[in-house]
Amino acid sequence: MKGFTRCTSRVVPLLVDNIDTDQIIPARFLKVTDKLGLGDNLFADWRYGPDGKPRADFILNDAAVKGAGILLAGDNFGCGSSREHAPWALTGFGFRAVISTSFADIFSNNALKNGLLPVRLAAEDYRRVVALAAADPGAELTIDLPSQTVELPGGGRCSFPIDAFARTCLTEGVDELGYILKFAPAIEAYEITAGRE
Amino acid sequence: MTQSTEAAPSAAGAPRTLFAKVWDAHVVAQEPDAPALLYIDLHLVHEVTSPQAFAGLRARGMRVRRPERTVATVDHSIPTLPGGVAAADELAAAQIARMEENAKREGIRFYGPESPARGIVHVIGPELGFTQPGMTVVCGDSHTSTHGAFGALAFGIGTSEVEHVLASQCLLQRRPGVFEVRLTGRRPEGVTAKDIVLALLARIGVGGGTGHVFEYTGEGVRSLGMEERMTICNMSIEGGARAGMMAPDDTTFEYVAGREFAPKGEAWDRALARWRTLPSDAGAAFDRAVTIDLSALTPMITFGTNPGMGLPIAAPVPSPESLPDATQRAALRKALDYMALEAGRPLLGRPVDVVFIGSCTNGRITDLRQAASVLRGRRVAPTVRVLVVPGSRAVARQAEAEGLDRVFLNAGAEWRGAGCSMCIAMNGDQLAPGQYAVSTSNRNFEGRQGKGGRTFLASPLTAAASAVTGRITDARELGAKGGLS
Numbered sequence: 046m047k048g049f050t051r052c053t054s055r056v057v058p059l060l061v062d063n064i065d066t067d068q069i070i071p072a073r074f075l076k077v078t079d080k081l082g083l084g085d086n087l088f089a090d091w092r093y094g095p096d097g098k099p100r101a102d103f104i105l106n107d108a109a110v111k112g113a114g115i116l117l118a119g120d121n122f123g124c125g126s127s128r129e130h131a132p133w134a135l136t137g138f139g140f141r142a143v144i145s146t147s148f149a150d151i152f153s154n155n156a157l158k159n160g161l162l163p164v165r166l167a168a169e170d171y172r173r174v175v176a177l178a179a180a181d182p183g184a185e186l187t188i189d190l191p192s193q194t195v196e197l198p199g200g201g202r203c204s205f206p207i208d209a210f211a212r213t214c215l216t217e218g219v220d221e222l223g224y225i226l227k228f229a230p231a232i233e234a235y236e237i238t239a240g241r242e
Numbered sequence: 243m244t245q246s247t248e249a250a251p252s253a254a255g256a257p258r259t260l261f262a263k264v265w266d267a268h269v270v271a272q273e274p275d276a277p278a279l280l281y282i283d284l285h286l287v288h289e290v291t292s293p294q295a296f297a298g299l300r301a302r303g304m305r306v307r308r309p310e311r312t313v314a315t316v317d318h319s320i321p322t323l324p325g326g327v328a329a330a331d332e333l334a335a336a337q338i339a340r341m342e343e344n345a346k347r348e349g350i351r352f353y354g355p356e357s358p359a360r361g362i363v364h365v366i367g368p369e370l371g372f373t374q375p376g377m378t379v380v381c382g383d384s385h386t387s388t389h390g391a392f393g394a395l396a397f398g399i400g401t402s403e404v405e406h407v408l409a410s411q412c413l414l415q416r417r418p419g420v421f422e423v424r425l426t427g428r429r430p431e432g433v434t435a436k437d438i439v440l441a442l443l444a445r446i447g448v449g450g451g452t453g454h455v456f457e458y459t460g461e462g463v464r465s466l467g468m469e470e471r472m473t474i475c476n477m478s479i480e481g482g483a484r485a486g487m488m489a490p491d492d493t494t495f496e497y498v499a500g501r502e503f504a505p506k507g508e509a510w511d512r513a514l515a516r517w518r519t520l521p522s523d524a525g526a527a528f529d530r531a532v533t534i535d536l537s538a539l540t541p542m543i544t545f546g547t548n549p550g551m552g553l554p555i556a557a558p559v560p561s562p563e564s565l566p567d568a569t570q571r572a573a574l575r576k577a578l579d580y581m582a583l584e585a586g587r588p589l590l591g592r593p594v595d596v597v598f599i600g601s602c603t604n605g606r607i608t609d610l611r612q613a614a615s616v617l618r619g620r621r622v623a624p625t626v627r628v629l630v631v632p633g634s635r636a637v638a639r640q641a642e643a644e645g646l647d648r649v650f651l652n653a654g655a656e657w658r659g660a661g662c663s664m665c666i667a668m669n670g671d672q673l674a675p676g677q678y679a680v681s682t683s684n685r686n687f688e689g690r691q692g693k694g695g696r697t698f699l700a701s702p703l704t705a706a707a708s709a710v711t712g713r714i715t716d717a718r719e720l721g722a723k724g725g726l727s
Contacts, residue, residue, distance in 0.1 A: 062573050063448050063548050067687040072666045076319060076333035078293035078340050090689045095675070119569070121449035124482060124548070125687060127384040128291065129400035150418075150452060150484050151384060155400035208416065210276045221402070222302075225410045228271045228279055232412055235270040235281055241311075241411075 047160025048218040054114035065125035084137025114141040123152025170203035257523035283377040287314040289341035291382030295405035296344040306348040315353040322658035361634020364388040364602035371501025375490035375517040391471035393490035419529035421454035425462025427537035432718040435470035436701035440542035444552040451483030468497040480549035489521035546577035561585035596679040597709040601665040604682035605633030616706035623712025628655035
């Protein structure tokens with residue numbers, strides 16, 4: 046699994062609440078049998094016009110955000126479908142973290158398994174980051190996972206919560222399935238005692 | 243399928259919720275600071291979210307640990323027009339073929355394109371008796387919450403987690419909170435399960451249940467049939483709750499009894515005794531709670547671009563100016579722009595282009611009966627295209643045995659083959675840009691039913707009534723009384 050320790054980047058603001066996974070990657074792009082190439086279709090229906098050409102007024106098409114690693118999104122990001130194609134599309138585009146005030150549960154689980162860090166900020170801290178991005182769109186933030194902080198230009202810091210296990214998996218590159226398989230004897234024992242043999 | 247874990251009381255004898263009983267009985271291991279390792283009784287698999295998981299498994303040189311606890315079908319991209327897979331586009335056909343190869347290689351029971359038992363995964367699981375009270379059920383599909391109607395803990399997972407379950411029959415999960423949704427009172431005529439869940443979502447919003455599992459309680463649940471319970475649990479995910487659960491009762495047991503994969507004979511008696519211990523104990527504590535008074539409900543419809551943007555069918559579309567918060571105002575304005583709707587006016591009477599009756603939310607036989615009760619002896623408006631898509635081939639056969647297909651066809655609706663169809667618009671059934679649809683499905687997200695399409699979510703009664711008039715219509719005006727079981 047892709048790990049995550051630190052990421053320094055400008056942010057790409059997409060300040061819409063309840064962005065669902067159908068917006069992140071519309072269902073017509075799910076007819077694939079691998080995980081590659083989905084970045085081109087990230088936010089496809091917001092990003093491209095009816096003629097298929099990039100819309101000049103959509104932030105992802107701004108040349109200045111090319112290579113940016115941090116998406117700044119509205120509340121309840123990733124609601125809706127369980128499609129893991131959503132984090133595949135986000136990482137395929139180059140994002141390594143999403144900052145919001147909350148994330149849908151399945152999206153959050155899926156993101157963590159793909160090295161994409163969901164950074165949940167308190168409302169006040171979130172507003173600071175939004176204001177910063179508005180005042181200086183090129184300003185760079187650093188997300189530091191081991192210390193669970195977002196470092197703002199000029200020395201400010203805000204902290205974010207993350208499940209300790211998920212943090213270890215990301216920083217140490219722990220393979221979750223590898224971890225599960227260490228319990229093979231316990232799984233076998235459960236199957237016998239709980240009548241699942 | 244068997245399971246014999248007793249839902250034994252905790253050591254301290256503290257009252258436990260239905261959720262806690264099912265969860266506790268499935269914890270295989272729990273290390274400090276780590277999520278619980280949860281055993282999965284039933285893994286449902288479909289063509290869209292599984293190919294990368296099977297590939298990952300193969301890359302590790304592993305096989306499916308418990309193929310007999312794994313059930314696969316093809317539903318999302320399967321065409322509903324005659325011709326079957328031959329009518330599928332190249333990518334969909336390749337996905338369907340991959341599902342079949344993977345199922346064959348791993349010895350997984352597969353309900354393929356030609357299987358008479360094929361259907362939407364959340365319709366056939368219960369129909370075939372795979373879904374049983376007290377189980378843990380997962381699928382790479384968020385509407386897995388449907389199966390919670392049986393008192394199972396059922397939730398959607400991503401493809402990485404599909405791989406974990408294929409490999410180990412287990413999942414790492416953090417214990418969620420439990421959110422009681424108490425349904426009180428008796429619903430009026432013409433108010434259906436869909437209206438109940440849309441009312442809940444309008445109340446709590448699409449993120450209201452995040453981090454929680456809903457448990458629906460109260461006399462309002464007891465009066466619901468199993469298919470109505472499935473409709474409500476199905477849309478729990480739209481409130482942000484990964485799962486919705488309802489305590490099993492005689493209605494549940496009667497539904498499960500005799501189904502192909504349900505326990506039989508002595509195994510049935512043992513299962514029944516176990517299932518009767520599942521309901522939440524008196525005094526069990528919930529982390530959050532909300533009460534919905536069913537007697538105060540009217541038919542509901544959504545106006546916006548998420549399922550929480552719903553209102554009573556005669557109510558005016560809310561105005562952004564009426565909202566206190568700037569972000570909420572912006573969100574509502576964006577939704578109304580997309581829907582090209584004016585605030586302040588009700589949706590009633592608004593022309594629509596398409597009516598879609600189907601999906602894992604409302605594609606079961608009782609849903610089709612309700613729609614047929616409105617369409618019988620009537621014609622759909624000439625301006626409207628109406629698709630009726632049964633949730634499974636078994637539902638289709640039952641409908642045909644009852645003559646419902648003739649009702650739909652005589653009314654001028656299309657009677658299609660089984661599948662997810664226009665709920666997710668992956669199989670060629672889709673809205674054209676700008677079209678309005680009344681849909682019995684579960685999501686009104688932008689473009690969900692086709693790029694640029696606009697969706698009003700409603701019950702099968704509202705959908706059928708709107709098909710007749712060509713406008714958004716309260717089915718009670720056409721004399722519909724459905725919804726009472």
